[in-house]
Amino acid sequence: MDLATIIGIGLAVFSLLISIFIEGGSLGSLINVSAGILVLGGTFGATMVCFPISAVKQMPRWLAVALKDRKTDIHEDIAIIVTLAETARREGILKLENMVEDLENAYLKQGVNLVVDGTDYEVTKAIMKTELELMEERHSLGAKFFETAGGFAPTMGIIGTVMGLVNVLGHLSDSGNLGGAIATAFIATFYGISTANILWLPIAAKLKSRSNDESLAREIIMEGVLSIQAGESPRIIGDRLKSFLPPDERQKSVGHEVHA
Template identity: 55%
Template structure:
């Protein structure tokens, strides 16, 4: 479970509610079924009309990725690839076939299987890159659904407010009721703007972030598989793959390597 995504949304919602009640507002006045129907029903309808049926049917999967997906650790992947490179140099490429099933990632399994089968390096690169492009496109499609919702929600909120004001202006005889009716009308705008900026757009951004993280790990896998096929030195491969990581991760990796080296020296002594 992604605590940041869930906690962030809850924090934003609670902050709005606490601030409203702190100013003396009645929480019951924020509950307006008609405004909710206009904003959320309209937003969902407009999003469904704009997206493809495949995107709509996969909304559950997109939400699962946003709230529960656990990103693979690039350092773990790098060490796995270095281990494969070591095995390949010692025992040959064919020896990797026994280790294919030990990897949970299907993308990496296919890459290793390709080089074990003796597929041409350029073809291996083309196949893996093409699959990565497809994965990235699929992820972008998921984020686009929530971006659409985030764009439509504020507009639907304004429409709901306008509809409410039309109703108010059409019944000016009861002047004492104008204040509550106008407040009710503006609740739709509140629903629209807050849902866009607290729910829809943050989820879209989170999916984009997930996509960037997965693309990075897949690029590391592609480079690693091709380097193993080329018979590169495992230590050179490690340095090459660590270069994909941000500076902080590289420093952490360097410290870990120094610690391991120190432990080995101590054991030797």
């Protein structure tokens, strides 16, 4: 599990509850089944309208992506690319065919196969770029889904509060329960705002972060494959690929001694 996501959500919920207890409230005062049904059901219902059913079915997978710890080892990718470049420089491009099956990264494997097959440089670049753009589009759909939910949730909360206040105004004669009824009416707004800012919007941001990491990894792989195809020096390739990384990351060893 991704500790940052789990701890972050846990800390937000804990802080929220602690602040309520400090103000003299109780957990029981926050429980309102009808408000919960309206906010959660209304939020997901409205969100579903905005997306095809095929996208809605992917929501559990998107949640898993946000919650699981999925690290992309860019340094390892660079090391593998440099190794491929050295092999191609010493023994020729066709020698890479013997190394393709050992590659675990599907995107890198696809690129090396294109090079081994003698695909034109511009065609290889276009195919790999298209794959990258399609991946980014798929990933952005998940982030947009939760962003949309985060936009609808507060509105659904306000709708619930308005409904509650309408009910309160209809029973003004019962002045003894007026304060409690008004407080209950605002629970829906609380649900809407809290779920949007503690769950839906942070999950959307996490999915964007995951997508950015994978996009960077694929950009490095694409640049590496094209550099191999162009016959560039392994040392130059390694330095160029590390230039994609932040300055404090470039000094890390890629686990491979590059020979020019």
